[in-house]
Amino acid sequence: MNKPVANESDVLIIGGGLHGSSSAFHIARRGASVTVLEADYVGRHASGVNAGGVRTLGRPLPEIPLALMSREIWHNIVDTIGDDCGFVASGQLKIAETEAELDECRERVALLEAHGFTHEKIIDRETLLELEPALTPHVTGGIWVERDGYALPFRTTTAFRLAAERHGAVFHEGTPVTRIEQKGERWFAHTPSGVFSAAKLVVTAGAWAGELSQQVGEPVPVYPEGLMLMVTHRAAPFCRATLGATGRPLSFKQFDNGTVVIGGKLIGIADLPGRHGEVDFARLVKSANTVVDLFPHLHNLGINRAWAGVEAFTDDSLPVISASRRASNLTYSFGYCGSGFQLGPACGKLVSELVLDGVASLPLDAFAIDRFKDVAAA
Numbered sequence: 001m002n003k004p005v006a007n008e009s010d011v012l013i014i015g016g017g018l019h020g021s022s023s024a025f026h027i028a029r030r031g032a033s034v035t036v037l038e039a040d041y042v043g044r045h046a047s048g049v050n051a052g053g054v055r056t057l058g059r060p061l062p063e064i065p066l067a068l069m070s071r072e073i074w075h076n077i078v079d080t081i082g083d084d085c086g087f088v089a090s091g092q093l094k095i096a097e098t099e100a101e102l103d104e105c106r107e108r109v110a111l112l113e114a115h116g117f118t119h120e121k122i123i124d125r126e127t128l129l130e131l132e133p134a135l136t137p138h139v140t141g142g143i144w145v146e147r148d149g150y151a152l153p154f155r156t157t158t159a160f161r162l163a164a165e166r167h168g169a170v171f172h173e174g175t176p177v178t179r180i181e182q183k184g185e186r187w188f189a190h191t192p193s194g195v196f197s198a199a200k201l202v203v204t205a206g207a208w209a210g211e212l213s214q215q216v217g218e219p220v221p222v223y224p225e226g227l228m229l230m231v232t233h234r235a236a237p238f239c240r241a242t243l244g245a246t247g248r249p250l251s252f253k254q255f256d257n258g259t260v261v262i263g264g265k266l267i268g269i270a271d272l273p274g275r276h277g278e279v280d281f282a283r284l285v286k287s288a289n290t291v292v293d294l295f296p297h298l299h300n301l302g303i304n305r306a307w308a309g310v311e312a313f314t315d316d317s318l319p320v321i322s323a324s325r326r327a328s329n330l331t332y333s334f335g336y337c338g339s340g341f342q343l344g345p346a347c348g349k350l351v352s353e354l355v356l357d358g359v360a361s362l363p364l365d366a367f368a369i370d371r372f373k374d375v376a377a378a
Contacts, residue, residue: 007035008198009032009035009198010033010034011034011355012189012202013202014037014180015037016042016043016161016171017045018156018157018160018341019047019334019340019344019348020205021164022160022344022348022349023347023348023352024160025164025167025169026349027352028167032356034169035172036164036169037175037196038174039205043157045311046309046310046312046340047156049153049308049309050227050311050341051253051263052153053150053253054151054341055067055145056342057094057244058108060318063343064115066343067346068119070345073346074345075087080163081163083159083162085155086150087150089148090150090242091148092149092241092242092243093131093144093242094142096139097139098140104246105143105246106122108120120143120145122142122143125139128144134238134297136293136294136295142246156344160344174193176192178192180215182327185199187199200331201329201331204334205334206310206311207270207310207312209312209332210222210334213369216327216330217326218324222313222314222335223313224311225267225311225313228263228283228307229261229306229307230288231303231304231305231306232260233301234258235254235258235298236258237258238254238297243294249287249290250264252264252291266287267283268280268308270311271310277310278308284303284306311336312337318335318366319335319347319367320332320369321347321351321354322367323358325368331354333351349361
């Protein structure tokens with residue numbers, strides 16, 4: 001394609017997190033010129049404040065095909081973008097602590113098998129303790145997914161950005177978009193740094209995407225939350241898998257250096273206008289207590305640091321991955337409800353297909369923006 005003039009490109013992406021950077025990579029490597037506008041810096045919010053779980057386990061049914069597609073990309077991530085992103089195929093466990101919770105796990109796996117999915121496996125207490133012998137003996141079993149794991153969120157987002165740039169994508173950080181409009185066949189994004197234009201527009205702006213969709217007349221019941229993470233001091237190796245719990249929020253893993261990362265949709269304080277997330281230490285205490293309940297020997301392990309970012313949640317807990325129903329050449333990808341990291345590689349590819357081909361290689365009806373039409377009417 002012809003080289004664009006300044007501030008003009010084939011595709012304009014608003015939001016430089018993992019989904020924006022992955023979309024930029026997949027679009028740019030197909031030959032389109034891409035400009036990415038990021039209000040803060042790449043990886044500042046949801047992409048830098050998640051626990052890094054490469055998790056197919058526990059997904060809502062509509063997300064499972066996307067998650068399985070993405071997991072195959074994760075297992076070949078070096079071939080895809082030239083960086084391993086810190087990916088470790090540790091396996092993922094969802095722990096049951098009571099017989100009732102184990103029954104809940106059995107019902108979950110039976111539901112998946114009824115829909116043809118076999119990646120989640122029920123394990124009993126003995127198998128669970130063989131996998132993770134440091135766990136408290138009161139556990140009753142759980143769900144095991146062998147090919148899941150974890151990666152490093154900021155490194156992953158940066159790797160997709162660099163890969164996109166190698167294909168010619170241009171990123172502008174510190175460039176918030178205040179207004180979007182379509183004139184004729186071109187989209188225009190107004191920023192303090194000037195106006196950017198393109199034939200096609202992609203909105204991957206996370207918690208701020210709803211403000212932009214509203215400008216197009218497509219309101220979405222999306223709201224922000226401040227997600228938190230904390231990292232402990234180093235401990236002797238005791239945990240190999242990435243862990244979650246059935247009855248309470250938890251995302252837990254130990255790195256090779258001995259530190260433990262604790263997350264699991266820990267909700268802090270979100271300041272959307274100020275583009276800022278704050279740590280709520282009282283809520284961190286609750287999560288820390290969960291960890292100690294499962295691993296009593298960590299009772300005296302200190303917390304090294306904690307941080308927060310802003311993430312978008314939707315009323316039905318599913319993201320928006322959709323072409324606009326009100327405007328041409330406009331595609332949305334946002335609202336991943338604290339679980340979008342694992343989906344980033346595949347969803348960027350699916351977005352590229354929506355943008356360049358007009359149709360994605362997986363069905364995306366469950367994520368259509370007009371599923372909220374009753375909200376729009378109200």
